Amino acid sequence: KAGVTQTPRYLIKTRGQQVTLSCSPISGHRSVSWYQQTPGQGLQFLFEYFSETQRNKGNFPGRFSGRQFSNSRSEMNVSTLELGDSALYLCASTLAGGTDTQYFGPGTRLTVL
Amino acid sequence: AQSVTQLGSHVSVSEGALVLLRCNYSSSVPPYLFWYVQYPNQGLQLLLKYTTGATLVKGINGFEAEFKKSETSFHLTKPSAHMSDAAEYFCAVILSGGYNKLIFGAGTRLAVHP
Numbered sequence: 001k002a003g004v005t006q007t008p009r010y011l012i013k014t015r016g017q018q019v020t021l022s023c024s025p026i027s028g029h030r031s032v033s034w035y036q037q038t039p040g041q042g043l044q045f046l047f048e049y050f051s052e053t054q055r056n057k058g059n060f061p062g063r064f065s066g067r068q069f070s071n072s073r074s075e076m077n078v079s080t081l082e083l084g085d086s087a088l089y090l091c092a093s094t095l096a097g098g099t100d101t102q103y104f105g106p107g108t109r110l111t112v113l
Numbered sequence: 114a115q116s117v118t119q120l121g122s123h124v125s126v127s128e129g130a131l132v133l134l135r136c137n138y139s140s141s142v143p144p145y146l147f148w149y150v151q152y153p154n155q156g157l158q159l160l161l162k163y164t165t166g167a168t169l170v171k172g173i174n175g176f177e178a179e180f181k182k183s184e185t186s187f188h189l190t191k192p193s194a195h196m197s198d199a200a201e202y203f204c205a206v207i208l209s210g211g212y213n214k215l216i217f218g219a220g221t222r223l224a225v226h227p
Binding site: 031042 | 157159164203205214
């Protein structure tokens with residue numbers, strides 16, 4: 001079974017631009033969660049989608065948004081990029097509920113210049 | 114509110130020695146508890162999890178953890194460290210009603226020396 005894939009793996013943007021990251025979950029998984037990892041703040045939850053609906057959201061500004069498609073693939077978008085948005089963005093997929101194992105992708109490394 | 118505390122951002126052990134990584138949580142209702150490992154330039158891999166039932170949980174690569182409700186702890190142990198265990202380890206919880214929202218500790222970087 002293929003794992004969680006994230007594209008692109010590396011991205012360089014400049015301040016003010018916007019970016020879209022993609023996540024393809026494991027086949028059959030209906031939930032996709034997104035996390036931001038930085039040296040200063042650690043791993044922080046962004047949001048979770050289940051069956052195309054946002055089920056949970058972290059404490060991030062509205063510049064961070066996401067969506068999920070009918071095939072469970074998910075995208076997250078960051079508008080008006082700031083230097084502090086430089087991070088590793090990880091997505092995780094799971095079958096459905098909280099006790100199910102979340103499988104993480106390798107992440108997208110975003111650098112904002 | 115700090116939900117997960119990992120004591121020690123860096124731990125160093127000799128190969129063959131006991132590995133003990135500490136994790137405490139703050140929640141009045143016992144959450145679901147997880148340990149993840151992250152190798153350089155990779156995503157997170159689940160080592161083990163506690164949801165209900167037996168409080169001693171065995172995971173992959175010889176790791177295990179014990180849920181102690183009275184101490185609100187979920188420490189990770191391995192009897193004998195191997196060089197390949199060098200990585201960063203994260204304790205995480207899902208609180209009641211939190212769906213799939215993992216709340217992570219700050220992480221502990223484990224170094225294993227010969």
